[in-house]
Amino acid sequence: MIKNYLKIAWRNLVKNKVFTLANIVGLTSAFAVAILLAMTALFELSYDQFHENKGSAYQLYLSNQTPRGTEIGTSNPVPLAPALGTEVSGIKSIARSSSEDVLVIYNNKELNLDAEYVDPSFFEIFTYPTITGDSNNPIPEKNTVSITVEAAQKMFGTSENVVGKTISLKIRREEHPFIIASILKNIPANSSVDFEIVIPFENHPDYLSNIDAWDNMFHAVYLQLENGVTPEQFEENTIAFTELHYEGSIESDIRDGAVPDANGKYKQFHLMPIGNMHFASYRSGVAVVNRIFPYLILGIALVIIFIVSANFINMNIALSENRLKEIGMRKTLGAIKRQLFIQFWLESIFVFATSIIAGLVVANLLLKPFKTLFRTKATFADVTQPSVLILFAMIVFCITLVAGGYPALLMSKLSTLKALKGKLDLGKNRLRNSLIVLQFTIAIILISGTLVLHGQIEFMRNKDLGYNKDQVVSIPLNGKKDSYRVVELLRNELKGNPDILSVSGADNNLGMGRDGSLSSSAMGFDYKGKGVVTNALTVDYDYAKTLDLELVAGRMFSRDFATDSLGLVINEAMAKQLGEEDPLSVKIPMDDGTTFSVIGVVKDYNFQEVSRAIQPLTLFMNNDWDLYYAYVKIAPSNITNSFEAIEKAWGKIEPQAEFLGSFLDENVDRTFRREKTMATIVTSGSVLGILLSCIGLFAISMLVVAQRTKEIGVRKVIGASVSSVALLLTKDFLKLVGIAFVIATPIAWYFLNEWLQNYASRVALSPLFFLGAGLLAVFIAFVTVGTRTIKAASANPVKSLRTE
Structure with missing residues (x-):
């Protein structure tokens, strides 16, 4: 039985080559792009998730009530961490950390490395394994350092037999000898704290001069709470500590007119989970964890899958009319609903399976240029996690179930006589129209986002910054x-x-x-x-x-x-x-x-x-x-x-x-690299979404034209022009695009307006952005449907009126 189903499925797919090819090309493109986008999004969301203590490790930050309003700082004074660890209960480990570049010198070879000045307890909080050396304390002495495998290869050409060697570090204006005590594994690409060499914190050039200073803040503090201690309990425990050690600063703020917070406090320590550090923002006096970027990428991937799936469903419905006689004959011979359903479902699974395999091949071919274009270090490992594969399998199952089951359900409800006559009235199909509206709603939102994103980027790029950025080269003194x-x-x-x-x-x-x-x-x-x-x-x-x-x-x-x-x-x-x-x-x-x-x-x-x-x-x-x-x-x-x-x-x-010289305009462009990447992704999603929507619209227009063939012939016989017939056939689709525009515009405006609030200087959210998106969608829809309707309206009415 299954063999028979597969044979019929193959014959039907080959018979309808154009639709089959359109489906496979659309699905392959969608799957390839969705895999790459999902890979990028999941990589972003994986930041700092590899730390074993991520459930109890935090970055410390301080909220300050100042005369200028609430300000948040992650920089801390040198004596804070030792005092906090001694005076406040609930802390298992606490460490200071400061990032700076350092010049490393070995045998007349100079190399600039990303350095992290840390306390030894830093490695109790974070998971950065050692390959060689003491795994519990990679920097056991003040004059020792730890370097990554990559740094060792840069400096020595190998990471073997490096422990024990002496190198010189230029710290500010002086050179100091250090012994390499351990070799660390290369820092994962999804780590917020990135370094190539680790130096004991006591060697920081500002350490000794600020060892007792509470008013000079230049480093981060990380801590791990004891089991059972919550961040809220820790914050409560620090109130007395803060009022004691920041008494002078609090008095100055009160003198200058600072207003206390809702709890009556002027300074309060808070904790940011290390799993949220990559997404944390402290602007405008509020600590915000913002994952919009990866969720936007993931959303676009899902939108592309939705659009191509809607096309697939609509095409299956469009093709079902051509198979009515086959279904009628099978019903006459005793076929039941389940058999019809399995037949259609198998055809859907075959097309999807072929497209998924082709999509994986295309994604692999595009991987390198994609990573270069979007500056991501994501790999296929990010999308081959069991949970992701199970979710993807469930999505495919549901889509094929609808794509194969819905046409089978429609035709199984038809009487055998209607099926044999080829009568299938889908002119008022709500599912079909709803899918078209949804497709173009999404497309208009993406187009609006593209226009606004590029508008904001151009605004920032062309803004008068108050200095000459076009003729000045900046050079790091390294x-x-x-x-x-x-x-x-x-x-x-x-x-x-x-x-x-x-x-x-x-x-x-x-x-x-x-x-x-x-x-x-x-x-x-x-x-x-x-x-x-x-x-x-x-x-x-x-x-x-x-x-x-x-x-x-x-x-x-x-x-x-x-x-x-x-x-x-x-x-x-x-x-x-x-x-x-x-x-x-x-x-x-x-x-x-x-x-x-x-x-x-x-x-x-x-x-x-x-x-x-x-x-x-x-x-x-x-x-x-x-x-x-x-x-x-x-x-x-x-x-x-x-x-x-x-x-x-x-x-x-x-x-x-x-x-490492570069022009200042290049430097400025790098500061909004994230916006440029986002604009590229949204633009790509818009283009692909529109193309896929057009494929589906073209398929539906073929269905409608086929259903109204005799009507077209009658209208032409009684004197209707080609343009009037084409307009008659096209206007129903344009109405759907118009409905999509009405739905999409307020949604796009709301989210884009919220996004623009992140910028002190921003482009005006002109109605022209949304009007342009709507007109573009209407034009594309008109061209897509018009090509088919004009061809139908121009056909010989004798052929249209011929009875079968």
Whole structure:
């Protein structure tokens, strides 16, 4: 019996080659894309899930009630972790951690590695296994380090026989010898904490100077709670601790007008589960765990599967009319509903199985370019988990059940006589129309999202950031020499080049450079009895000249003034915070007794991510603080040669250090890389969704035209034009697209408006975005259906009226 079913299924699929091919191509494309998207989404959702203690391990953060509102910080002072571990109950392990790049030197070979300064208890909280060395304590002594297999291969060419070797680390301006105590497995790609070398926290350059300082915060704190202790209990236990150690800060905030939180507290410690760290955001004074990106990707994958499945169901319904005589004959010979159902179901399973196999092959072929395009480290292992495979099998089972069972159900209800006559009235089929509306609702939402996403990206890309991002190259100072010396050598080396306009330096980059760094420094002080918080930036001479910053008042740092090391240049936001009519009269006493004077005010510029509002900024020029980036401004006339000249000069100055120079516009683009990836995914989903929807619409139009063949013939005989007949056949489909537009627009507007709230500067959510999406959907639907209806309307009416 099964053999007979398979034989009939094969004959029917071969007989309807066009529909079979359309189904297989559509399903194959959908499965291939859905597999790749699901792989990416599941990889994102797997971040930090490999840690054995993920159920009891947390990152510490502090909510502060300040005169500016609620602020949240994950940076902590050096004495916090030891005091917290001693004075607060419920903590099993606690560790400090600070990320910085470090220059490693071995046998005249220099290599910049991602470093993590940590306490030994860091490895009690996190799961980073060792290959060689003490697995319980990979860094047993202050002068020992642990490196990953990848770092060992970079430095020594092998990871074997490396333990015990001595290397030098350049920490700030000094070199220190360290012994390699252990080799760690490479850090998983789905780890929020990423490093190549681990250094004991006591070696951090800011450790000794801040060992008792509670007002200098620069590192993260992680902890593991004891069994049975909840985060709420821990937070309750820290109230007295916070009021004791932050008493002075709380009093200053109260003095300046801070309002307590709902519990009457001004400072409160909270815990973020390490499984949520990758998705955590602390903007606007609220800790938010946001998994929109992976869920959006997963949603698009499911939407694509839904659209192609709806097409498959609709095509099966469309094809069922051609098999009415076959069904009538089989019913006459005694076929029952179950046999009809099995027949149709087997055909559906055959098409799906073929498409799944082809989809896997296509996904594998597209894997490498897909990973490059979307910058993901996901692998097929992310979608071959048993739970994922079981869910996918259930989805396929349900779809094939509907696709095969629904037409069988319709035809099994027909009388044998109607079936033999080929009468199947599906003109008012609610399922068919509902699926079309849903398909185009989804398509219009995706198109709207595509238009708004690209609009926001272009808005950020073209926004006036307040500095020259097109002609300035930033270079990480990752070499062995003193940073100020390197900047001066660059000036001298490039001085004779007419295309090099100026050279400067700073301790932070603008945007995200090729080294992947994106950071800022903040500081606070009292001014006239009021607390002031500002971002701090150390710069070299010609900083404003190099970046084309606009000076609002006063002057920039100058070589003509020896006292400029005690001078400050502030931005407009900082001047507003100080509240003085004449900012140049401001003198700020620091805790060490030094007094700084404001010598200039620059116009506000985006020194942080473009998505953030411009905050107060203070520029210092103090040679005791290192520079980390050089800036070179070049003439616009000869950009390629100028960049090559800079790279050549760098090779002379730092021959052992890698040149990682990049233009600032590239750096800015990297800061919204996530938005660009999201836009690419949504755009791809929109295109594929529209194409798949059109395949289904084309199939339905064929069904409707076939049902109304005689009506078309009669209308043409009595004088109807081709255009009127085509419009008559098309308008019903356009009505469905119109309904989809009405449903999709408010949904798209709501979600896109919510998403845009994440940006301080954002594109206006114009009705044109949604109108454009709707018109595009209508046009595509009209072209898809129109090609078929015009052909039918142009046919000879004699053929249409011929009886069978």
